[in-house]
Amino acid sequence: MTFKELGLKQEVLDAVASLGFVDPSPIQQEAIPQLLETERDLVGLAQTGTGKTAAFGLPMVNQVDFSSKTTQGLVICPTRELCIQISKDFQQFSRNFRGANIVPVYGGASIDTQVRQLNRGAQIVVATPGRLMDMIKRKRVDLSQVSYVALDEADEMLNMGFKEDIDAILENTPNDKQTWLFSATMPKEVVRIAKNYMDNPIEITVGTKNAASKNIEHHFYKVNDRDRFHGLKRIIDFEPNIYGVIFCRTRRETSEVADKLIKSNYSAEPLHGDLSQAQRDRVMKAFRNKDIQLLVATDVAARGIDVDDITHVINYNLPDEIESYTHRSGRTARAGKKGTSILLLNTRESNKLRFVEKIINSKIDQKKFPTGKDICEKQLMQLIDKVVEVEVKEEQIAPYLSAVDEKLKEFSKEEIITKFVSAEFNRFLSYYENARDINDDSRGGSDRGRGNERRRGDRERGGRDRDRGRDRKPRSDRRERRGDKDNGGFNRNVEGESTTLFLNVGEKDFSDKGHLIRVLCQEGGVAGKNLGKIRMMDNFSFVDVAPKIAGKLLKGINGVEIEGGRKMRAEVSNQ
Numbered sequence: 001m002t003f004k005e006l007g008l009k010q011e012v013l014d015a016v017a018s019l020g021f022v023d024p025s026p027i028q029q030e031a032i033p034q035l036l037e038t039e040r041d042l043v044g045l046a047q048t049g050t051g052k053t054a055a056f057g058l059p060m061v062n063q064v065d066f067s068s069k070t071t072q073g074l075v076i077c078p079t080r081e082l083c084i085q086i087s088k089d090f091q092q093f094s095r096n097f098r099g100a101n102i103v104p105v106y107g108g109a110s111i112d113t114q115v116r117q118l119n120r121g122a123q124i125v126v127a128t129p130g131r132l133m134d135m136i137k138r139k140r141v142d143l144s145q146v147s148y149v150a151l152d153e154a155d156e157m158l159n160m161g162f163k164e165d166i167d168a169i170l171e172n173t174p175n176d177k178q179t180w181l182f183s184a185t186m187p188k189e190v191v192r193i194a195k196n197y198m199d200n201p202i203e204i205t206v207g208t209k210n211a212a213s214k215n216i217e218h219h220f221y222k223v224n225d226r227d228r229f230h231g232l233k234r235i236i237d238f239e240p241n242i243y244g245v246i247f248c249r250t251r252r253e254t255s256e257v258a259d260k261l262i263k264s265n266y267s268a269e270p271l272h273g274d275l276s277q278a279q280r281d282r283v284m285k286a287f288r289n290k291d292i293q294l295l296v297a298t299d300v301a302a303r304g305i306d307v308d309d310i311t312h313v314i315n316y317n318l319p320d321e322i323e324s325y326t327h328r329s330g331r332t333a334r335a336g337k338k339g340t341s342i343l344l345l346n347t348r349e350s351n352k353l354r355f356v357e358k359i360i361n362s363k364i365d366q367k368k369f370p371t372g373k374d375i376c377e378k379q380l381m382q383l384i385d386k387v388v389e390v391e392v393k394e395e396q397i398a399p400y401l402s403a404v405d406e407k408l409k410e411f412s413k414e415e416i417i418t419k420f421v422s423a424e425f426n427r428f429l430s431y432y433e434n435a436r437d438i439n440d441d442s443r444g445g446s447d448r449g450r451g452n453e454r455r456r457g458d459r460e461r462g463g464r465d466r467d468r469g470r471d472r473k474p475r476s477d478r479r480e481r482r483g484d485k486d487n488g489g490f491n492r493n494v495e496g497e498s499t500t501l502f503l504n505v506g507e508k509d510f511s512d513k514g515h516l517i518r519v520l521c522q523e524g525g526v527a528g529k530n531l532g533k534i535r536m537m538d539n540f541s542f543v544d545v546a547p548k549i550a551g552k553l554l555k556g557i558n559g560v561e562i563e564g565g566r567k568m569r570a571e572v573s574n575q
């Protein structure tokens with residue numbers, strides 16, 4: 001089936017052609033005619049990377065009247081990155097319509113600029129829930145004439161706690177609008193939204209419900225927690241051309257893993273919410289340009305990343321919401337390409353494996369970490385391929401050759417080859433010399449065996465470290481960090497009595513106490529000396545503060561938008 005047969009206007013067909021889309025994808029084939037021909041609501045389920053944006057974008061652009069200035073279409077999506085991506089896509093789709101104005105509305109950027117853009121008359125608004133609610137409250141956006149609402153990545157929006165915002169936003173839209181909901185998975189909450197807000201919707205499912213792409217190979221490796229990083233390095237070293245995303249569970253873990261990779265000379269960068277927007281944009285640009293090979297990211301920061309050609313997704317640790325696994329693995333195998341998704345699991349996590357298998361509806365094969373010898377062979381071949389293919393700049397190199405010739409004249413051809421290969425390759429050989437087996441096939445494991453392994457383990461330097469022995473450092477780092485958490489660092493006592501506050505943010509939102517303290521001081525307008533002991537859990541925290549500033553602090557921080565548009569909430573704890 002062609003785009004033309006779907007019933008789209010010529011302007012839209014031309015735009016699609018200039019994007020290089022030849023044929024519509026399966027979800028587009030099924031959804032577009034329905035959205036053009038019927039007035040019914042629609043639920044579209046298809047895995048990531050299957051072209052859902054165009055599946056609702058093309059029919060929305062096709063039906064909006066661009067000669068009018070009223071807002072007729074609304075797209076709601078979970079993150080800033082996705083919001084920008086979708087509005088760019090929509091701007092492409094509508095490029096042949098005069099007067100088309102697609103406006104992105106998202107948190108963390110100037111609201112005034114966005115208001116100005118809206119005032120010029122936006123026929124379609126693409127928004128994240130938090131900022132859009134703000135605009136509605138300030139009466140800066142008029143949704144009373146909206147005919148089409150698309151909820152993109154509905155499952156993610158619910159995961160991120162946007163349920164109430166979405167409820168409130170939809171109340172501000174007319175009853176007779178059409179609601180289109182797109183999602184990769186169909187958890188109960190999405191079913192609930194579909195029931196609540198939609199009137200007998202058409203349901204389109206492409207592929208198995210909640211299933212992942214057939215183009216993705218899923219593998220898992222069993223590893224002890226203390227070998228997780230070694231395991232990661234082995235996998236990367238065995239794939240010299242890897243172009244991948246490594247997912248971690250928290251911001252802290254993300255920056256730790258990225259730091260260690262960078263120190264070992266890997267081409268890696270972290271991407272998480274503690275970075276400024278400019279930093280994040282820079283990292284994304286470098287990754288997109290393939291200036292860096294590995295992106296180490298949190299789920300939230302990597303949401304909406306639409307980079308083709310990603311070869312591997314590595315789950316350094318599984319996400320808390322296992323459903324997010326399909327979002328992670330969906331970063332690879334985009335646009336019909338193939339990809340690999342890898343899980344590192346310790347013995348205790350075996351039960352999670354079954355859960356992931358259920359979600360992707362297929363069995364996941366166990367793989368063994370490559371041995372040191374496997375890796376050396378692979379790297380050596382890669383080096384030789386590089387030598388064979390290297391482009392020789394005859395003219396530039398000519399002036400140096402006679403001196404080189406002089407130095408090497410006493411060696412035979414064979415000797416020279418061996419020496420050049422060794423010069424480049426010795427560091428790999430010494431890394432993986434004595435490399436032990438890090439596959440963890442123990443069921444519970446015997447302590448004696450482990451002790452043995454550890455002793456041998458100390459010899460393994462691993463990685464692309466030029467500086468032998470550097471790998472030992474993290475051990476003392478780790479100790480320092482632990483100390484910091486338990487007593488030193490920010491765990492000070494506020495003088496006199498203190499009030500304990502409960503905050504709905506934790507390690508998942510802020511990489512460390514310092515970051516949380518900065519936010520509290522800035523947003524609450526209080527001095528750091530008024531803050532005392534801080535206990536951060538994954539999802540929430542307790543902070544002791546001087547009673548005299550508690551009220552001011554609460555007022556300042558309640559409702560502050562954090563990454564993803566979620567609102568910070570704080571109250572006096574009665575624990």
Ligand code: ADP
Nearest residue numbers: 021022023024025048049050051052053054335
């Ligand atoms: P999803 O929202 O389902 O995860 P996207 O809408 O982000 O997927 O599309 C994934 C990629 O596929 C994008 O790079 C997009 O430009 C491309 N794409 C979408 N539709 C087509 C098509 N019909 N032909 C070729 N490429 C397409």
Ligand code: MG
Nearest residue numbers: 049052053152
């Ligand atoms: Mg999408």
